[in-house]
Amino acid sequence: MKQGLQFLLLIFSLTALAQKGNMDTAQVVVPNRYNSTEAQKKPYVIMISADGFRYDYAEKYHAENLLKFSGEGVRAEAMLPGYPSITFPNHWTLITGLYPSHHGLIDNFFYDYKRKEGYAMSNRENAEDGSWYGGIPLWGLAEKQGMVAASLMWVGSASNAGGSRPAYYYPYHEKFTPSEKVDKVISWLKLPEDKRPHFISLYFPEVDGSGHHFGPDTKETEEAVHLVDEAIGNLVQKVNALGLENVNFIFVSDHGMVKVDGGSPLEIPALLFDKNRFDFYNSQTLLRVHVKNPDKVKRVYKELKAGKTDDYEVHLDKKLPGYLHFSTKDDRYSRIGQILLIPKAPKIFLEKGRKTSVGKHGYNPRLVPEMKATFMAWGPEFKNNLVVDEFSNIHVYPLVAKILGLPINHPVDGKLKVLKKTLKAKK
Structure with missing residues (x-):
């Protein structure tokens, strides 16, 4: 491993939000969760988020694996994050199909004047309290319909938001390397059919951390992109070796990154x-x-x-x-x-x-293109060699639900018709 990349990983370890105090890194397994007979026959979706992976990073830094897989499948010119283009709001939008103002995570930190309480992403008690989160996350949608789900560090996945945690999850921390996360996903997919998750959400923070610390146009950010790209290649290879039928991958990000003028900031009135x-x-x-x-x-x-x-x-x-x-x-x-x-x-x-920090996000993505996010998808359910126009990230939710055969019986902002064209026609 390059020296620069070792330094980068050290920074992520030192700055991890969940490193404050002792953090339990053990997996949590919710008892008595099983796939129904019908669920066992359905496809698999592995939904991967690389925080801060700007819409142009794959081409800019030649992410070999992502370019190959998305070239064989589907990619978007860009994906528009919800406003503000910030991490917690947009991860929860991706997983619920609701705009930030509709699901309630309107920022990484805020105050609720009705509850007379504040929310902060770094507060584990907040992060694991589902009453802060509106909507039904994809893992909850799956679990309520007899399909086992799992999550590795996705925003809100350690909470009971929507009434159901995933069957397998971890309290948030940044002690696992990307390769260790890949191995944990593979261990889930090796479980017996009745316990094997058909929906898995997976989160990588490295690109965002590098973009903040060093800026989007640096060698360190390029190395972080390659680190995640290598992990994706490793994941796909190991999943293919399992011989499972109909495994689909969706690679997204929550927002982009831009270098800001930190030297002459605006004064607060x-x-x-x-x-x-x-x-x-x-x-x-x-x-x-x-x-x-x-x-x-x-x-x-x-x-x-x-x-x-x-x-x-x-x-x-x-x-x-x-x-x-x-x-x-x-x-x-x-x-x-x-x-x-x-x-x-x-x-x-x-x-x-x-x-x-050197790099920031949060701006209006329609006015600041550097805020735009990434969408790529591949697998048996997706068309081949398709490029789609940019779209809002609210539409990922109904796409995943469609692939998994999960009816949506509650209001969401996303519409299946926007991304239905990415799916192969059923014979």
Whole structure:
């Protein structure tokens, strides 16, 4: 292994969110979960996410295995993440088919004024409490219909969100290498038919970590892309050796990455530091403002508009463009805030004395193409040599459900018709 890659893996280990305190790395097995006779006859789907794997990374860094597999199967020109283009919101969108404002994970951290509690992705108690998460994740959809599911570190998979955990899962940590994760997936697929998962979700954080620490246009990020690509090649080879019928792979990412202007960040307007009047939540590429007196919202909005610079926009939440699905009418959990300050890439908001990373995401993917994500798929259910136009990530959910033969009997934002064309016609 190259020295640079060893250093990269060391950084991931040191910065892992779940390394705070002692973390149990043991698998959790929910007892008395079995595939029905019907489920045992259905296809398999292995859904893989490489966090921060920008839509152009495979070509940019020549990810040999991913280019080969997607070339034989299906790939999209790009996939549009939900807004904001941030990790937790979009992983939960991919696994539920709901926009972030509809499933409630509107950021990696937020405050719920109805619950009078805050959510933070680094808080294990939050992360494993399903009451924070709206929608029914794919593993829950499968388990409720008699199909065993498994997950390796996907957002929310250690929680009871939607009423059911996967039969096999791990509390989140970053101690497993990509190759170790591959071996754990293979161990699941070697289980007896009645216990073998037909839906598996798998998560790799390495590309995102490299993009943040070093930037998207660096040797370190290239090495992280190759690390994940090698793991995918290893996974496919080992799965093929098992001789299982109808195993399908879907490779996605949650968002892209862009180098930001950390040297001259935007100042947060001074009036927002009055804690008697405001709370604000700064993810640097988006600043959400909660005005404690709702009668003063319009007045505050005018003050902020009057004082703004050309480097950012000020929006009333209810006036945000409808295509973002992040306005008041979409905010089902009232977690967004009434006023949004949106920097123009590559600008960010940064409190004085705070540091930032080289690479960031969170911007509007329709305005900042570097935010766009990846979609690739291959296997017996997918057409060959097909390239599709960019689409919203909400549509992955009904695609997976269709392959697995799982009816969706609850409201979702995604539509099967968008990606049905990627599937082979049934004979």
